[in-house]
Structures are given as structure tokens and as C-alpha cells.
Amino acid sequence: MLRAGCRMALDVGSSGDWDGRWRHVQKFLERSGPFTHPDFEPSEETLQFLLETCKILVIGAGGLGCELLKNLALSGFRHIHVVDMDTIDVSNLNRQFLFRSKDVGHPKAEVAADFINSRVPGCHVVPHFKKIQEFDESFYRQFHIIVCGLDSIIARRWMNGMLLSLLVYDDGVLDPSSIIPLIDGGTEGFKGNARVILPGMTACIDCTLELYPPQINFPMCTIASMPRLPEHCIEYARILQWPKEKPFGDGVALDGDNPEHIHWVFQKSLERAAEFNIIGVTYRLTQGVVKRIIPAVASTNAVIAAACATEVFKIATSAYVPLNNYLVFNDVDGLYTYTFEAERKENCSACSQVPQKLQFPPSAKLQEVLEYLTENASLQMKSPAITATLEGKNKTLYLQTVASIEEKTRPNLCKTLKELGLADGQELAVADVTTPQTVLFKLNFTS
């Protein structure tokens, strides 16, 4: 209804939509075309599906998350949930455009949801200021598609494992309706990647674990007695001096976000560097090393999130055949993209149903098994907890994440597998942060 005196008010219908609002999107939903997905049928109902029914989960409300929320909202998605356990920091503001200075300290998910909901009428983003691990299958099962903008490989693997655990097999045949597509994006400086994962069907995160090289930590002997780089001096202050000198009190952990803490590390690093005639220790470098900062800009996040959102749209509407299945992007020198099909790993510990093997002589110590689980490039577990069934009872052989149990089970690390009473062919159950489900290993004794 036109109000007198204004230029031209929006004719907002009962659905909250105005004339032409979705015209850019409709052309892809209501017209046939030569490149559409074989399942595609032009219809006015697809738009209604997006607006009223389709439910998307966005994991992360940071650099990628903010972009994803905007992209999805402007593509017709209205029922969006977003999960992020973090609060806003000043250093986020150069790219996480849903946040302002006044929002620093507030939960990202909540501020992001508020902004989108007010800028894009009709869009209903539901925030969750929580860790992904705080939700179970019943939460994740409600979504048609899940899209991740995470900054942690562990979290990605957990999400990957969760969706795999939702798969239903009838007589060994995968029920397609139990598949929730996972779109995963990642960025670092001027590089990024976007991938489409159909759990149980295409390569999963763990299938391509080797694409993520394990994080390099400097050897302790270098840090302790042979520093050469300014980074070595900083790690010395962080790893050795801080626990020893407890500069801010007993039990006070080094907080990378506390400028006083960083300043202390910075001063100590300068002293260490001076001792060895090493130049290059700066406050910025100190912060970067302590917080393991990854440089980030708005543009790379924009590109990757856009590619991810395009895939969400394709999958939700069958408008086009989705990316199959991995896109790599780099704009350091011109713009470079590479698109390929990542292959499933035959014996993937997450998605193949091939039983995982552990091959050790009975004289091997449990410590060696632990090292294998963490160091093997295809497993890369973080702090695995190993249990086995012995004499009919479930026994924890080693668990790191609870201090009292760690202390109690630590002696087992020095015992041999034989001493622990393990037999050839025995099953070991391993739990780890990288997966919501326990991984079963079969122990094979070698001679």
C-alpha cells in the first residue's frame, strides 16, 4: 500500500516479500536449461521450498560464517541455524562484517544472527553460542544441508564423523535419505578451498587427511639449547619460561588474548634473542607465534564462502550438478583455481567400513601404539583414549584427557601388549576429539 508523501514504499505482501525480490534467483528455478541437474524440473515450488522448508546449518560465524549467512539469506534460504562458540575480537573486524567495535566480547553467533535478521526481512537465523560437540544426532538430523566455515581440522573431522554416524544402512545398502550433504570451506591468507562431501558416497574429510600436513612444531632441543630464529626465542618463553616463572600467579595459563601476557613473553623473548644475537623478535611476531595466528583478509573469505553457498543452492534446488568435489583457490599471483575429484580412501578410518588394523609385536609397549595413533598421517589423532575388553570387562588402557585417569593409566604405557593381557585378533576401541564415534581397531600380532 502506498503511503502518501514517500517516493515509493515497498509493497510488502503477507509473506514479507516485495515485487521482484527473488527475480535474480527465480530464473534458475523456473526455467529449463541445458546444464541443469538431470533431476531438475522448473517449478515455482522450488522457491517456496527454499523460503519455507529448507533448513541449513552454518558452522562458524567468523570470516567464512558471516559471508555464508549473507549469501544464503540473499539466495532465498530463510531457516538457518548458526553455531559458534567464540566471542568477537577486535582483530575479527577486518573481515567479519556483521560485527562492529561495540560488539567486541559478545557471542559471534548471536550478533551475526541479529544483523542478518534485521537486514534481510523474513530471514530467520537461529544462533547457538555453543561448541559443535554439545549437540547430538537429534540436532544435526533436522538439517537438509550443513555448511562449515571452521578454522580447526579437529572440528571438521568431528563434524564429518557426526554425519557419518547418521547414515543408515539397510542390508548393507546405504539409505540415501540418511545422507546430509556437507559443504566445507577453509581459507588461509590468499589461499582457500571448498569441497562437497556426500557422507558415505564421496571422499570425506578423513579420506584426504594427508592434504592437511600436520602442524610443524619446533624440536624441543632447538628451543631449549640451540635457538636460531626469533620464533625459537618466543617458544622458549612460552613453553619453558612461563610454566617455570608463573609470572601472573600459580596455575594461570598463558592467554594469547591478554596483552599483558603477550608483553611478558615479548620481553622474555627479546632477552633470549639478545643472548644469542638473534634479531627479528617483534611484538607482532610474538603474538603470531603464541596464538598461532593465520593471516586473513576479507577477499579470500568472500570467494570461498561464495563458492560454498553456490553449492548449497545447487544441492537444495537441483538447479545444477554440484561440484564434484574439491576446489582449490589461490590469488597470490593472478587468480588460480583447480577443481578435481578427491577420491575415497579404501580403508578410511572414518567412512570406509573396513576394520582398522594395528600391527605390533606382543613385545611392543602401549606407548608405541599411542605414538602410531597420533603420528600416522592417515589417523592424526590428538589424544586417543584406548580401551579393550579384558576378562569380560571393559578396561581403560590409557586416557589422557582426565588428569586422574591419566595418572592411573600412565604406567600402562611402559607395559608390553602381552603384559597388558591383550591377545592376537583382539579389538581395541579408541576414542578421540577428532571423531564423535569410537574407532574400532583389530590388533594383529606380528612376530
Next chain:
Amino acid sequence: MADHKTNKDQRYDRQLRLWGDHGQEALENAHVCLVNAAASGTEILKNLVLPGIGAFTIVDGHRVSGEDVGNNFFLSSDSVGKNRAQATTELLQELNTDVSGNFVEENPDRLLDNDPEFFHRFSLVIAVQLEESTCLRLGSVLWNAAVPFLVCRTYGLVGYMRLVVREHTVVESHPDNALEDLRLDQPFPELTNHITSYDLDNMEKKDHSHTPWVIIVAKYLQKWCREHDFQLPRNYKEKEAFRQLLREGIRKNENGTPEEEENFDEAIKNVNTALNPSKVCVSVEDLFNAEQCENITSQSPAFWVMVRAVRDFVQAEGRGSLPVRGTIPDMIADSDKFISLQNVYRERALQDAAAVSRHVESHLQAVGKVCIWGTLHMWNAAFLRVVHCRALVEEYGVDTVHKDEITSCMDNPDSEMVLYLMLRSVDCFYQQHSRYPGVYNYQVEDDIVRLKLCVHSLLQEYGLTVNVKDDYVHEFCRYGAAEPHTVAAFMGGAAAQEAIKLITHQFVPFNNTFIYNAMAQTSATFQL
């Protein structure tokens, strides 16, 4: 004052780690013009405002439509009817109070008629969703004024970018995989002296195992050269023999088994790196041969004075080599040995840089100018680059079109080149019918026939014997000139980063046409 600086340092921390304080300064001194505040344009600006561009000015005569609000994050439901430049400026400005946002409620054609010099003030002009005729006019004005021009468009599921700049100099290209500059094939005197100071055979075990691999390789190269007529290992066979020589250098224990000496393992692994010839790379040679390097005048930009000074150095003090870079990779060694080795390279680099400065000074004096060091902060001779992107008029000229490039790409009829030809064809359509094909449903079928005629006349005009599949003609009618947000957002990120490269003179921009295919998630760069 100090507080505000720290706050900006904090805010921009993550990007300062990529382009440094001097890059940020360049960004904050830049003023960018956006023509057309369509979604593709506002997405580009978002990615420039967030990192702190100095100022932007939007030129747009359109009134906001319901359709605009639907795909543009920087318009809200009460923007309809307002001038699009004004409405989007408000919401873009709000992203970052450090940035100065301006708008001109005017059609670019009118500005070109009445005040083309309006555009001369900008560091860069970006035009999105602009009709071909206006684009060519604007391109011409900017070319003559030497203002860089970036054209960007989103057309259905296709993204397009074209960079038009006469000469763009890259001071720091930051290559991903730069070769180390160790000079082991032609050690400078201080390096040779340093190597000589080591007596590997008579060292204590601890020192032997903690000698940097660079020293080890250098020592053994000296040995090799004495036994091979002063020739370095040249082929695979010789390099393998050299590796064996290194292996034999590993200390053995009482039983004759080799000890664990990781520094020797590193030396063996790095033989190829060590034997990389220390010669001037092709891209720098090209700079040396350029006319701008040869003729230094009072008008010469700082970049070319620098290149000339480096060339002079290479011909004089450098004896055929570039100034020493001065950095070495980390390697297993004790602190003293590593630091003293690093200092040898570092001090030489400082000396070489000083020599280059003297050459710069003498050229400046010769043309009567003052010191220009302020404008060229960090540089590394091996990483200097220059990019030339052709004028639009050459791309469009029947006699100057890059026929071969187009034809050979079209050997694969599904190459991204077909998307370029389709964009040119819809522009022909627009010229003829004053609208784009398939905007309304009822137009689609008939427009396919009309668009196909445009394709044929385009191919004929340029003498291109290529096959454009009917499927693409149909698809481009289907698009109906839609600008889906996700494709606009992709191009927004891509274009913004190219803009930042142009402004900071860091990292290498594309040359000169970039096509993004959102259907297949592929892209290609062509030089047209």
C-alpha cells in the same frame, strides 16, 4: 593518539601480516571509484572498505528497485526509490568509520559527456554491470589519463573481470615458492672466507653435527671442484655422486657405522637447491631490457630508476649477479654457527643494497631530482615485476583482436572462452535491442534465435572460425541478465583483491581477462 593507532593495528592485524604497514599505508591513501552500485559492485567495495581503503566514490544514476534490494546486502527494504549510489554508500560507510564514503547521483555516460576529468582523481576505477558502449568510452578516458581500470560483471552463473592498465609495477611479488639465494655456485669473498674458517675434519663431534648444511655443501663443493676440473656437478649422475661424497663425510663411530648427523642429511636433501644457478631470472632480465629502464629521465617513476640502478649494479659490483637477498632458510645448527652464517649473507646484502642506492642517487642527480626512497620501502630485486594490460580498444579492434588465443582455446568447445564469446554476444544483443536477452519468461524462446544471430555476426566480424554450441546460447538466454548474489560475492572477493594488488604494488595482478564458471566451479585467465 597512541591508543587509536594500537586499535587500528589490532583491527587490521590479520591483513598487516600479509601486506605490511607500508601496504596498509598505500591502501589508506587510495581513493577508488565504483561505477554502478549493483550487488557485484557493493561486494567489491565491502572487501575494500573492511581492510580500510582511504576513500570510495560511487557513481550511479539508477533508482533502487525491488530486484536490487533482493540481491544486494547494502540495500534495505526502505532503499527502494532512492538513488542507488546514495543508498548503498550509507550502508557501506557504516562498515568502517575510518573510510570516507562519497557518492555521485549521476549516470556515467553523462559524466563522460560533461566532465570526463572527474575520473582522473582516482587511484583506480571499478565498473560493474556496465553496458559495452559506456565501458569502452570510460576505458578510453582512463587509458589516456593512465588511471587503472577494472571491469567486473556477473551474468547468470558466469563471472567476468578485465584489467586495463598501461603499466603496473610490482615492487614486491611475494612469490609462493621462491628459490633460495645462497650463491654456492659463485660464493662472494666474505662467504668464501667464512667457509674457509671451518675445518670439518678436525672438529669436535658436537660441532661437526651442528655445522649448517650450507657450509658442509660449500666445503664438499670445493673438494669436488678440485677433483673435477673446477666444474660443479651438472647432471643427475654427478649430483648423485656428490651426494655420495657427502654421505661419506658423515662421522663414523668406533664400529665404523655412520653416526646420526641430521645436518648432513639436510645437506644431502638440499643438493639441488644448493646447485641452483645464481643467475638473473628472466622476468628481471625483461625489466633490464625495457625502454623505461634504458632511458631514465626526470619523469621516470621511482620503480624504473630502481630497476636501472639494479641493472647498473649487476653490470658493475654484482659481476653479473643481482644484489644478495640476505636471508637464509632455517637449518640444523647451533646458534652461533647459524647466526654467524646468516650475518655473512645479511651484511653482504646490506653492502649490495648500499651500492644500488648509490646508483639510484647518481641517476637522480643526473636528472635533477631528490631522493625517492620514501616511495619504495621494501624491495627484493629478484621479485620486481611489471604487468602491461592491453587497452579495450585493442581487444575490440578487428585488426588487433587476439584471434589465435580465442581460436586455440575454443579447440575445446567447453573452454571458459565460450563464456567470453557469449558475454560479447549478449552485448551485441543489447546494442541491437536495447535490452539483454531473456529478461522476461516470454522472451526466452524467441531471444535464443536472436542471440544466435548475434553470435554469428560477432564471429564473422572477427573472422573467428569456432563452434559455439547451441547449449550456451540457450543458457545465456536463460540467465536473463540475472545477477545471483553468490556469483556476485565470488567476483566481489576476486576483484577486490586485484584492486588491493594494484594499490599496494604487492603481489602480481592477473593479465588481463578472468572468467569464472560457477556451474562447474572452474576459472580461466586469458590475455585478450
